[in-house]
Amino acid sequence: MDGEKLKVIICSGTACFVMGGSELLLLEDELPEAWRGRVSVEAAPCLGSCKDRSCGRAPFVKVGVEDLAGATMPALLALIGRKLGETLGG
Amino acid sequence: MSGPTFVELGHYQVRKRGQGADGDAFLSRKASDGRIISALSDGLGSGVKAGVLATLTASMAVKFVSEDIPIRRAAGIIMKTLPVCSERRISYATFTIVDIDSQDTVKVVEYDNPSYILIRERTQVEPIKGEIRVTRAGRGRASAARGAVGREAIMRYSEFQARPGDRLVFFSDGVTQAGMGTRAHPLGWGAPAVQAYALGLVEEKPDISARELARRMVQEAEAVDAYAPKDDISCAVVYFRRPRRLLVMTGPSIDPSRDAEMAAIFDRYEGRKLLCGGTTAAIVARELGRTVTIVLERVARDVPPASTMEGADLVTEGIITLGKAAELLERGESAVRAERGPAARAAELFLDSDHIEFVVGTKINEAHQDPSMPVELEIRRNIVKRVAATLRETYLKEVELRFI
Incomplete structure (x- = not known):
């Protein structure tokens, strides 16, 4: 059900895209079989975090309520895993 | 905006099969006073030599007319400048020159290209065409041997006031003569069939853009030529439309x-x-x-x-x-x-x-x-x-x- 899904929003703004966000947009293909259906992958035109230095560096991804800065595919997958463990008690 | 309408120009061309260069040339230019001048020229034969002559002709036409030489006089100068093939006694390049002023008055001079098609309200209208005769001095040994002192070339001149929605379609003979010698079109696609096809396209898609219309005309001619064009095929379209x-x-x-x-x-x-x-x-x-x-x-x-x-x-x-x-x-x-x-x-x-x-x-x-x-x-x-x-x-x- 949608309500239980973990929402992942990948920023596809200019800065994020060139700093590695282009790879992150392919997250759907990288998700382990067991996680599919439990995660919804979306993109945003710009999360706005690049304009605030205190947020860290691009690329940015929002996983649930948490912001991930300087995201890489392994770091993103690790965070999703942790969140799934937390929220779904897996 | 230059006039009551926006003038969209579209052009498309394919070269004769096996040739490495285009033998037709299309050029257009916006003059400082807002006039839009375009010229389509077809060089005799195909390949580089034809391409050079066609480009030369089109460049002269566009340059002269945009520099305020009246279109009829410009055409006369080009006719006198163009070399004549000593064997076949025909000009090395044909042309259609179109001059559109800021109030959408259109002047066209045609020399040996197929007649243009003017489409208004989904039907073809035919402005009256006058003749411009230019006598060219006979040149070279070939003409001297034949005792020719000069040869008259006839150009056709027409002028009309474009209305919103009008389309002016002009092309090289690669379009009208497409498929010549084939069983389906022994004498080529032919002007009446070309006109009917253009009208059909406008009927089917009333807001078809100039560039799409030009492309579809050329692609159809190419199809009639069984996808192995026997001549350069080019088409230009001027569309007077409400601006998008x-x-x-x-x-x-x-x-x-x-x-x-x-x-x-x-x-x-x-x-x-x-x-x-x-x-x-x-x-x-x-x-x-x-x-x-x-x-x-x-x-x-x-x-x-x-x-x-x-x-x-x-x-x-x-x-x-x-x-x-x-x-x-x-x-x-x-x-x-x-x-x-x-x-x-x-x-x-x-x-x-x-x-x-x-x-x-x-x-x-x-x-x-x-x-x-x-x-x-x-x-x-x-x-x-x-x-x-x-x-x-x-x-x-x-x-x-x-x-x-």
Whole structure:
């Protein structure tokens, strides 16, 4: 059900895209079989975090309520895993 | 805008099979007084030699007429300058010159090209054509041997007032003679069938653009020629139409208090709308209470994905997409058509519009200036200026730039 899904929003703004966000947009293909259906992958035109230095560096991804800065595919997958463990008690 | 309508020019051509160069030439130019002059020339034979003569002829025509030499006189000078084939006693190049002034008065001089087609209200109308006779001095040994002192060449001149919706279609004989010698068309496709085909296309798609009409005409002639053209095939179309407007909004204003103004410009604009930039889209969406949805299908590695928003025809990322669109536009229409993705879609929108208004925010995103960026990002207004220059100069679009 949608309500239980973990929402992942990948920023596809200019800065994020060139700093590695282009790879992150392919997250759907990288998700382990067991996680599919439990995660919804979306993109945003710009999360706005690049304009605030205190947020860290691009690329940015929002996983649930948490912001991930300087995201890489392994770091993103690790965070999703942790969140799934937390929220779904897996 | 030059006249009561926007004048769209379209052209398409294919070369004779096996040739490495085009033997027909099409040139167009906007004179300083707003007149639009174009010329289609077909060089005798095909390949490089034909191409040189056709280009020479078309260049002379466009240059003379845009420099205010009256079209009839310009045509006379060209006729006297053009070499005549000593064997076949015919000119090395034929031409059609079209001069459109700022009030949409059209003057046409034709020499040996098939007669143009003027389509008005889905029917063909035929303006009265007068003759211009030019006597050329006989030259060379061949003419001396035949005792020729001069030879008269006849050009046809016509003038008409274009009305909104009119289309002027002109082409080389590669179109009318396509398929000649085949069982289906022993004498070639023929003028009546070509006219009927052009009318059919307009009937089928009343808002067909000049460039699409020109392309479809040439492609059909190529098909009649069994996809192995026996001559260069080219077609040009002038479409007098009510201008199609496009708003391109890119970049946030340096002054955030103008966000509402930006959104209002976007909301009230009558025409198509393109938003280029994540922040720009976010501002407009927030101000108008709309949502931006990104489509994560077929994500390209070089350009960020496009999004959709109510009221916008296309929403894209800013700098990278505009840069790529600029590159595609500079490479030409065929490059735009060959690509898919957000940049090509933006370029298509530009090509399918006549009057393009850019509203450019001048705020610089500091994150873009980070020296650790793997690529160097251009400053927005430079890219916009580059796109605007190409649209104006190469595609004869009306472009307005506004910085906020």
